[in-house]
Amino acid sequence: MIIPLWYLLIVWGVFVGLTVLLSLANLFHILHYGFWTFKSALFSLFYYGAVIIILYWAWIHIGEFDWNQALFTIGTPNFNIPASL
Amino acid sequence: MNFIKVFQRLLPIPKEYEKVALIVKAHWFEFVAEIILFLVFVAIPPAAYYFIDRFEPGLLATQWLPLVFILGGSAWYLFALLLFFTNFTDFFLDVWIVTNERVIAIEQLGLFARDVTQTRLYQVQDVKTQVRGILQSMLGFGDVVVETAGTEGKMVFNNVAGPNEIARRIMELVEGDRKYHEDKIRMMKLENQPRIIDSGA
Numbered sequence: 001m002i003i004p005l006w007y008l009l010i011v012w013g014v015f016v017g018l019t020v021l022l023s024l025a026n027l028f029h030i031l032h033y034g035f036w037t038f039k040s041a042l043f044s045l046f047y048y049g050a051v052i053i054i055l056y057w058a059w060i061h062i063g064e065f066d067w068n069q070a071l072f073t074i075g076t077p078n079f080n081i082p083a084s085l
Numbered sequence: 086m087n088f089i090k091v092f093q094r095l096l097p098i099p100k101e102y103e104k105v106a107l108i109v110k111a112h113w114f115e116f117v118a119e120i121i122l123f124l125v126f127v128a129i130p131p132a133a134y135y136f137i138d139r140f141e142p143g144l145l146a147t148q149w150l151p152l153v154f155i156l157g158g159s160a161w162y163l164f165a166l167l168l169f170f171t172n173f174t175d176f177f178l179d180v181w182i183v184t185n186e187r188v189i190a191i192e193q194l195g196l197f198a199r200d201v202t203q204t205r206l207y208q209v210q211d212v213k214t215q216v217r218g219i220l221q222s223m224l225g226f227g228d229v230v231v232e233t234a235g236t237e238g239k240m241v242f243n244n245v246a247g248p249n250e251i252a253r254r255i256m257e258l259v260e261g262d263r264k265y266h267e268d269k270i271r272m273m274k275l276e277n278q279p280r281i282i283d284s285g286a
Contacts (some may be wrong), residue, residue: 058159
């Protein structure tokens with residue numbers, strides 16, 4: 001069984017989704033408890049700005065790979081036995 | 086800071102006559118350790134790249150290493166930023182509020198935990214300050230310890246700016262509250278005393 005490289009993208013996507021979700025929980029706490037000030041707004045802007053830049057950078061570079069190639073193969077190894085044997 | 090929201094969300098029963106006298110937040114120096122931690126996290130991938138390039142440059146020519154740097158590097162930075170943001174929220178949402186009725190400590194513990202402790206001013210027995218170390222002395226911050234008669238025993242304002250001024254203000258409020266309660270009790274006693282009505286007979 002061939003495990004393609006794009007399986008890694010799923011793991012990466014789940015991780016990115018989780019971090020964004022947890023950051024929204026942070027933002028929710030700040031807004032919900034009435035601590036939305038200039039400092040917290042600036043910090044949130046810095047955080048989400050940096051996240052967007054990282055994801056944009058990753059997205060551009062992800063396109064450079066051939067994601068259909070095999071990451072590894074599970075099962076019986078395919079040995080090439082020399083014809084002389 | 087939206088105080089109406091702070092009170093509504095964290096203290097659902099504010100008294101009608103209650104007025105906020107002090108809002109105390111931790112000194113910025115408390116957050117310096119988190120900034121240093123974040124900078125260390127940021128520096129690790131470039132440092133790793135530098136050492137690989139210096140000692141094992143052949144690795145950079147392999148097919149997988151760029152992939153590791155893109156997926157791993159972006160995940161690493163997202164994690165570092167999230168940790169930084171969570172630490173900021175933890176720092177920023179810690180607040181101590183002193184009103185003319187009570188002292189309230191709101192402490193954010195990570196993402197999903199929060200402690201709200203309050204004590205009435207008439208329960209306050211003593212207020213002391215602790216400034217320890219060269220940094221606290223130079224930057225003018227320290228702890229304010231409010232000792233109470235309640236079950237909690239004491240309430241500590243950790244690393245707040247101007248601890249002596251805060252302690253003085255709390256003691257003023259405590260004295261004011263004590264005087265108010267003493268006057269109230271005196272008035273009640275006077276009202277309950279039997280009146281002697283002289284009939285003039």
